[in-house]
Amino acid sequence: MNEQIAAEADTHDFTEEVKGVSLTQDAWKRLKKNKMAIFGLIVVTLYALVSILAPILPLYSYSHQVLEHVNLPPAIFNGFKNAGELWLEKEEAYLQLVLKSENRNELTQAERQKLAGIRDKIANQVAENEDGEMVNPHTRIYLLGTDYLGRDMLARIIYGGQVSIMIGLLGTLVSVVIGIIFGALAGYLGGKVDYMIMRVVDVMYGLPYMLLVIILMAIFGNNIYNLFIALSLVSWLTVARVVRGQIISLKNSEFVEAARSMGAGTWRVIFQHLVPNTAGVIIVFSTLRVPQFIMQEAFLSFLGLGISAPYASWGSLVQDAVEGMSLNPHRLFFPALAMTLFLFAMNFLGDGLRDAFDPHSKNRQ
Incomplete structure (x- = not known):
């Protein structure tokens, strides 16, 4: 009985189909066990997707300049405020530094008029955007801020x-x-x-x-x-x-x-x-x-x-x-x-x- 079982097992071993593993499949198996390599693959894939899909993503133009928005700080660190609010805060902070440097307690009439003009622009200014539409540019939200020419x-x-x-x-x-x-x-x-x-x-x-x-x-x-x-x-x-x-x-x-x-x-x-x-x-x-x-x-x-x-x-x-x-x-x-x-x-x-x-x-x- 044991000899019969052994013979059947030997026959089964010879008739069983063995699938080969290619170099690429073997490499992929080992690569999947390397967590840092998989992390790198995921990051590279995300970068590639963002770069390819950039034209259809909801982004502002990389070359469009809004000179009032020069060097605005990132909105993600400032309560996601729009460009107008950040612009006004930036001007107010600058005037406060001027007051401190000149040992003054109050703004001059010209400085008050400047801030009033900025507020009026923020509320009412309309300009042509990248798509040729007339919009208020100060409602923009620059998640990572702007550069020295007001570009996103x-x-x-x-x-x-x-x-x-x-x-x-x-x-x-x-x-x-x-x-x-x-x-x-x-x-x-x-x-x-x-x-x-x-x-x-x-x-x-x-x-x-x-x-x-x-x-x-x-x-x-x-x-x-x-x-x-x-x-x-x-x-x-x-x-x-x-x-x-x-x-x-x-x-x-x-x-x-x-x-x-x-x-x-x-x-x-x-x-x-x-x-x-x-x-x-x-x-x-x-x-x-x-x-x-x-x-x-x-x-x-x-x-x-x-x-x-x-x-x-x-x-x-x-x-x-x-x-x-x-x-x-x-x-x-x-x-x-x-x-x-x-x-x-x-x-x-x-x-x-x-x-x-x-x-x-x-x-x-």
Whole structure:
């Protein structure tokens, strides 16, 4: 009886269908166990959704100026008061400082008339908004305050995030594509091709990276397209080295020999067999490159070589806010917070992907 049960169990083991697990599925399983990586993925997804849906969100124009609303404090810290109330409070606070500095107890007639004029404007002024409608601009509520030209900080941060994230993603995409092509050719072909490509990489590595970008921006002009090109053209070097190393370790594998024996050409072997097998490393490296591009753009904007008006980026918003940060700290705090949170999220996600795709990782869950 026992022998019969054992035989049936053995038969069952041989006939049972075993489902394989792909590298991507296995990586996703490990990634889900990494709480910080999932947090980063959620934050990055939210940023992406807000940036994509910005045109249909109920936001004020990022470029529309209301000069009466210059440097208004955030409504979220002031009882969600509208722009008119905050403007009046700001003028009254200023006049109180004038009284204190001049050792006076009462406002002058001119000062009273000024406040009366402001109250009248708040109640009755009508102006054309971004959509061409005639409305009272002082009923606006600026959740994160306004900048030095009376523009809504919330809208500028969201649209600035569009520009910063676009530069990070497109710059990473271009640099990765260039790096894959040169790195794969150098690793697979070897010999003189490898020597020439890697010597070019070594020479460019010896040059100061940011200085090259600054020179390119100074020569070709200060606009978003030149910034994107300048960052991309000198950022593919590390990708090429990483891909070259991966290709060298794989080019003598059995699946490559099998592809060659079936008549596959050089380009087919490289881009249909070798490069897909380095996808994990490339994905991880790409997620870690996006924050670097955003930081580089922010640095250039801080120097005045980045995004120019009317466009904005997180870096240009921080640069605009530095001069008046003691009087209007909200102009510096909110763009810096938005950029810092996104950069942390991308780094958490990149670290999580690195651990998930690396089967020998010491942090494997």
